Amino acid sequence: MRHGDKVKKLSRIKSHREAMLANMVISLLTHRMIKTTTSKAKALRPVADRLITFGKKGDLAAKREAYRVLRDHNLVKKLFEEIAPQFASRNGGYTRVLRLGTRLGDGASLSLVELLTAKPVVEKDKKGKKAKIKEEETKKPKEEKAEKTEVSGIIAPEKLAKKE
Amino acid sequence: MPLPKRRHSKARGRKRRTHWKLAAPNVTECSHCHQPKLPHRVCPHCGYYNNKEVIPAEASKPAKT
Ligand SMILES: [Zn+2]
Numbered sequence: 001m002r003h004g005d006k007v008k009k010l011s012r013i014k015s016h017r018e019a020m021l022a023n024m025v026i027s028l029l030t031h032r033m034i035k036t037t038t039s040k041a042k043a044l045r046p047v048a049d050r051l052i053t054f055g056k057k058g059d060l061a062a063k064r065e066a067y068r069v070l071r072d073h074n075l076v077k078k079l080f081e082e083i084a085p086q087f088a089s090r091n092g093g094y095t096r097v098l099r100l101g102t103r104l105g106d107g108a109s110l111s112l113v114e115l116l117t118a119k120p121v122v123e124k125d126k127k128g129k130k131a132k133i134k135e136e137e138t139k140k141p142k143e144e145k146a147e148k149t150e151v152s153g154i155i156a157p158e159k160l161a162k163k164e
Numbered sequence: 165m166p167l168p169k170r171r172h173s174k175a176r177g178r179k180r181r182t183h184w185k186l187a188a189p190n191v192t193e194c195s196h197c198h199q200p201k202l203p204h205r206v207c208p209h210c211g212y213y214n215n216k217e218v219i220p221a222e223a224s225k226p227a228k229t
Contacts, residue, residue: 098206099205100208
């Protein structure tokens with residue numbers, strides 16, 4: 001029976017697990033989206049939600065609680081001033097987990113975790129699309145280089161054709 | 165210690181294993197690029213999910229953990 005087992009242990013002792021989740025949530029808040037295994041992605045959600053709730057609360061005590069996890073005053077500032085206000089109209093569930101497929105070496109299921117901020121998805125059609133297209137264009141040169149060096153030939157031409 | 169009492173024929177073992185079968189993965193069509201993909205996953209060909217969302221997945225790699 002697994003009654004009452006709320007914490008996913010991820011094959012780690014408590015200190016290791018908490019350190020890892022803290023590192024992951026730092027990456028998530030810094031980069032807005034991160035790629036990780038599906039299990040870790042799901043374990044990350046409550047950690048991120050808790051921090052964003054601190055950000056919405058906004059008082060000194062909440063800042064200190066957030067600092068205990070983030071250990072970075074600049075990131076706490078970013079959380080309280082930039083990220084949390086974007087969630088004013090949302091009560092919990094501040095992240096999205098999208099499954100990507102399996103990893104080559106060990107077959108682990110990979111996922112993308114993202115904060116539901118900025119970069120409007122689904123809603124706000126036209127504005128969202130324009131923003132996305134612009135971002136894609138800026139990213140393109142990097143993508144092409146990476147593909148050419150890695151796979152050259154087989155996948156690259158298709159992808160280029162589709163993106164343009 | 166348990167020991168087998170009787171010889172176990174090849175056919176007996178093979179008959180048992182006739183029930184070991186592989187199931188084909190359920191493949192769906194991507195709603196954006198119409199390539200085959202696994203359900204409930206971001207399309208590995210175009211990075212779209214649920215028709216609209218662009219995930220700059222494979223190419224511009226998001227931070228790893
Ligand atoms: Zn596709």
